[in-house]
Amino acid sequence: AELLSVYPADTPVAVVEKASWPEERVIQATLAEIAQKVNAAGVTKTAMILVGDFLAEEKSRKSRLYAADFSHGFREGIK
Numbered sequence: 001a002e003l004l005s006v007y008p009a010d011t012p013v014a015v016v017e018k019a020s021w022p023e024e025r026v027i028q029a030t031l032a033e034i035a036q037k038v039n040a041a042g043v044t045k046t047a048m049i050l051v052g053d054f055l056a057e058e059k060s061r062k063s064r065l066y067a068a069d070f071s072h073g074f075r076e077g078i079k
Contacts, residue, residue: 003051007031012055016048017041028055 009032064070071077
């Protein structure tokens, strides 16, 4: 309810339970739907909540930071 006072109801939201653990769970919905989905999933412990349109971007745009062919300030990528 607090977020709905700042963001539109159709804003994408992701709740990540146990981030980086083998049993990590990601629940995604709109802001209007997320509370019901999180409750239905039984999430009761600390979870990371991500809110914003960046979640609606194409899923294939993952970080390439550790890709072997990606160059950055600390190493030259393998071509």
